[in-house]
Amino acid sequence: MRIDYYFATISPFTYLAGTRLEEVAAKHGAEVAYKPLNLADLFLRTGGTPLPERHENRKVWRLQQLRRTAAALGMPINLQPAHWPTNPAPSSYAIIAAAKDGSGDVGALVAGLTRACWAEERDIAQDDVIADCLEAAGFDRALVNRGMMEGAETYARNLEDAVAAGAFGVPFYIVGDERFWGQDSIGELDAYLATL
Numbered sequence: 001m002r003i004d005y006y007f008a009t010i011s012p013f014t015y016l017a018g019t020r021l022e023e024v025a026a027k028h029g030a031e032v033a034y035k036p037l038n039l040a041d042l043f044l045r046t047g048g049t050p051l052p053e054r055h056e057n058r059k060v061w062r063l064q065q066l067r068r069t070a071a072a073l074g075m076p077i078n079l080q081p082a083h084w085p086t087n088p089a090p091s092s093y094a095i096i097a098a099a100k101d102g103s104g105d106v107g108a109l110v111a112g113l114t115r116a117c118w119a120e121e122r123d124i125a126q127d128d129v130i131a132d133c134l135e136a137a138g139f140d141r142a143l144v145n146r147g148m149m150e151g152a153e154t155y156a157r158n159l160e161d162a163v164a165a166g167a168f169g170v171p172f173y174i175v176g177d178e179r180f181w182g183q184d185s186i187g188e189l190d191a192y193l194a195t196l
Contacts, residue, residue, distance in 0.1 A: 093151030104138030
Protein backbone atom coordinates (compact mmCIF):
# COMPACT_ATOMS: atom_id res chain seq x y z
CA MET A 1 0.00 0.00 0.00
CA ARG A 2 1.19 3.49 -0.81
CA ILE A 3 -0.07 6.83 0.46
CA ASP A 4 0.74 9.75 -1.81
CA TYR A 5 1.10 12.66 0.59
CA TYR A 6 0.76 16.12 -0.94
CA PHE A 7 1.65 18.94 1.44
CA ALA A 8 3.18 22.39 1.78
CA THR A 9 5.91 23.12 4.29
CA ILE A 10 4.38 26.52 5.14
CA SER A 11 0.87 25.17 5.75
CA PRO A 12 -0.36 25.30 9.35
CA PHE A 13 -2.60 22.33 8.63
CA THR A 14 0.43 20.30 7.51
CA TYR A 15 2.01 21.26 10.84
CA LEU A 16 -1.08 20.15 12.75
CA ALA A 17 -0.93 16.74 11.07
CA GLY A 18 2.22 16.16 13.13
CA THR A 19 3.39 12.57 12.69
CA ARG A 20 -0.06 10.99 12.80
CA LEU A 21 0.14 10.01 9.13
CA GLU A 22 3.35 8.11 9.79
CA GLU A 23 1.75 6.33 12.76
CA VAL A 24 -1.21 5.26 10.61
CA ALA A 25 1.07 4.16 7.78
CA ALA A 26 3.20 2.07 10.15
CA LYS A 27 0.09 0.49 11.66
CA HIS A 28 -1.04 -0.73 8.24
CA GLY A 29 2.37 -1.41 6.67
CA ALA A 30 1.85 1.37 4.12
CA GLU A 31 4.58 3.35 2.38
CA VAL A 32 4.36 7.14 2.35
CA ALA A 33 5.44 9.01 -0.79
CA TYR A 34 6.24 12.56 0.34
CA LYS A 35 5.28 15.13 -2.30
CA PRO A 36 5.86 18.72 -1.20
CA LEU A 37 4.38 21.33 -3.52
CA ASN A 38 3.67 25.03 -3.92
CA LEU A 39 0.25 25.61 -2.37
CA ALA A 40 -0.31 28.96 -4.09
CA ASP A 41 0.16 27.27 -7.46
CA LEU A 42 -2.15 24.42 -6.47
CA PHE A 43 -4.85 26.96 -5.58
CA LEU A 44 -4.39 28.71 -8.93
CA ARG A 45 -4.72 25.43 -10.78
CA THR A 46 -7.71 24.05 -8.86
CA GLY A 47 -9.88 27.06 -8.03
CA GLY A 48 -8.74 27.73 -4.47
CA THR A 49 -8.72 31.24 -3.06
CA PRO A 50 -5.38 32.50 -1.70
CA LEU A 51 -5.61 33.61 1.92
CA PRO A 52 -5.20 37.37 1.27
CA GLU A 53 -8.14 37.27 -1.15
CA ARG A 54 -10.55 35.45 1.17
CA HIS A 55 -13.49 37.17 2.82
CA GLU A 56 -12.81 38.40 6.35
CA ASN A 57 -15.31 35.89 7.76
CA ARG A 58 -13.24 33.03 6.38
CA LYS A 59 -10.01 34.53 7.74
CA VAL A 60 -11.46 34.83 11.24
CA TRP A 61 -12.79 31.26 11.13
CA ARG A 62 -9.39 29.96 9.94
CA LEU A 63 -7.57 31.49 12.91
CA GLN A 64 -10.16 30.17 15.36
CA GLN A 65 -9.99 26.71 13.80
CA LEU A 66 -6.20 26.67 13.97
CA ARG A 67 -6.28 27.70 17.64
CA ARG A 68 -8.93 25.12 18.56
CA THR A 69 -7.28 22.30 16.63
CA ALA A 70 -3.84 23.01 18.09
CA ALA A 71 -5.34 23.05 21.60
CA ALA A 72 -7.17 19.78 21.02
CA LEU A 73 -3.96 18.15 19.76
CA GLY A 74 -1.83 19.66 22.53
CA MET A 75 0.42 21.37 19.98
CA PRO A 76 1.84 24.87 20.42
CA ILE A 77 1.04 27.30 17.62
CA ASN A 78 1.72 30.92 16.80
CA LEU A 79 -1.21 32.08 14.68
CA GLN A 80 0.87 34.89 13.17
CA PRO A 81 4.41 33.53 12.88
CA ALA A 82 7.24 36.00 12.33
CA HIS A 83 8.47 34.19 9.21
CA TRP A 84 5.27 33.45 7.34
CA PRO A 85 4.70 33.43 4.54
CA THR A 86 8.20 32.54 3.45
CA ASN A 87 9.64 30.80 0.41
CA PRO A 88 8.62 27.11 0.71
CA ALA A 89 10.94 25.91 -2.07
CA PRO A 90 14.22 25.47 -0.11
CA SER A 91 12.60 23.36 2.63
CA SER A 92 10.71 21.36 0.00
CA TYR A 93 13.90 20.67 -1.96
CA ALA A 94 15.53 19.44 1.25
CA ILE A 95 12.63 17.03 1.87
CA ILE A 96 12.94 15.73 -1.69
CA ALA A 97 16.69 15.22 -1.24
CA ALA A 98 16.14 13.55 2.15
CA ALA A 99 13.52 11.17 0.76
CA LYS A 100 15.96 10.14 -1.97
CA ASP A 101 18.81 9.81 0.55
CA GLY A 102 16.76 7.61 2.88
CA SER A 103 19.14 7.74 5.84
CA GLY A 104 16.80 9.47 8.29
CA ASP A 105 13.12 9.95 9.10
CA VAL A 106 11.31 12.00 6.44
CA GLY A 107 8.14 12.27 8.51
CA ALA A 108 10.15 13.72 11.39
CA LEU A 109 11.77 16.16 8.96
CA VAL A 110 8.41 17.43 7.71
CA ALA A 111 7.15 17.74 11.28
CA GLY A 112 10.34 19.54 12.31
CA LEU A 113 10.22 22.06 9.47
CA THR A 114 6.55 22.89 9.97
CA ARG A 115 7.05 23.13 13.74
CA ALA A 116 9.98 25.50 13.14
CA CYS A 117 7.63 27.80 11.24
CA TRP A 118 4.45 27.54 13.31
CA ALA A 119 5.78 27.07 16.85
CA GLU A 120 9.43 28.12 16.98
CA GLU A 121 9.52 31.44 15.07
CA ARG A 122 12.17 30.20 12.63
CA ASP A 123 12.43 30.96 8.92
CA ILE A 124 12.31 27.66 7.05
CA ALA A 125 13.66 29.33 3.90
CA GLN A 126 17.04 29.72 5.64
CA ASP A 127 19.74 27.08 5.13
CA ASP A 128 20.76 26.93 8.79
CA VAL A 129 17.18 26.26 9.92
CA ILE A 130 16.72 23.58 7.28
CA ALA A 131 20.06 22.00 8.19
CA ASP A 132 19.09 21.91 11.87
CA CYS A 133 15.84 20.13 10.97
CA LEU A 134 17.67 17.68 8.71
CA GLU A 135 20.12 16.82 11.48
CA ALA A 136 17.35 16.42 14.07
CA ALA A 137 15.60 13.94 11.75
CA GLY A 138 18.76 11.85 11.27
CA PHE A 139 20.01 13.28 7.96
CA ASP A 140 23.30 14.88 6.96
CA ARG A 141 23.09 18.66 7.30
CA ALA A 142 24.76 18.96 3.88
CA LEU A 143 21.58 17.71 2.18
CA VAL A 144 20.40 21.31 2.37
CA ASN A 145 22.64 22.05 -0.64
CA ARG A 146 22.35 18.79 -2.57
CA GLY A 147 20.19 18.02 -5.57
CA MET A 148 18.84 21.54 -6.05
CA MET A 149 18.10 21.07 -9.77
CA GLU A 150 16.48 17.67 -9.20
CA GLY A 151 14.59 19.13 -6.24
CA ALA A 152 13.20 21.94 -8.38
CA GLU A 153 12.13 19.50 -11.09
CA THR A 154 10.48 17.13 -8.61
CA TYR A 155 8.78 20.03 -6.81
CA ALA A 156 7.21 21.17 -10.09
CA ARG A 157 6.26 17.60 -11.00
CA ASN A 158 4.60 17.10 -7.61
CA LEU A 159 2.21 19.96 -8.46
CA GLU A 160 1.31 18.34 -11.76
CA ASP A 161 0.85 14.97 -10.06
CA ALA A 162 -1.36 16.53 -7.39
CA VAL A 163 -3.66 18.18 -9.94
CA ALA A 164 -3.86 14.99 -12.01
CA ALA A 165 -4.64 12.91 -8.91
CA GLY A 166 -7.45 15.20 -7.75
CA ALA A 167 -5.79 17.16 -4.94
CA PHE A 168 -6.85 20.76 -4.35
CA GLY A 169 -5.49 21.61 -0.89
CA VAL A 170 -3.07 20.39 1.76
CA PRO A 171 -2.47 18.14 3.47
CA PHE A 172 -3.93 15.75 0.94
CA TYR A 173 -3.61 11.95 1.14
CA ILE A 174 -4.35 9.62 -1.78
CA VAL A 175 -4.50 5.83 -1.74
CA GLY A 176 -5.38 4.46 -5.16
CA ASP A 177 -8.54 6.37 -6.14
CA GLU A 178 -9.47 7.34 -2.57
CA ARG A 179 -8.84 10.96 -1.58
CA PHE A 180 -8.54 12.39 1.93
CA TRP A 181 -8.21 16.15 2.49
CA GLY A 182 -7.02 17.79 5.66
CA GLN A 183 -5.26 16.71 8.83
CA ASP A 184 -8.69 16.00 10.29
CA SER A 185 -9.20 13.21 7.73
CA ILE A 186 -6.35 11.05 9.05
CA GLY A 187 -8.83 9.02 11.09
CA GLU A 188 -10.84 8.32 7.93
CA LEU A 189 -7.62 7.32 6.14
CA ASP A 190 -6.84 4.95 9.01
CA ALA A 191 -10.28 3.37 8.77
CA TYR A 192 -9.98 3.00 5.00
CA LEU A 193 -6.58 1.34 5.18
CA ALA A 194 -8.02 -1.15 7.64
CA THR A 195 -10.38 -2.38 4.89
CA LEU A 196 -7.59 -3.15 2.41
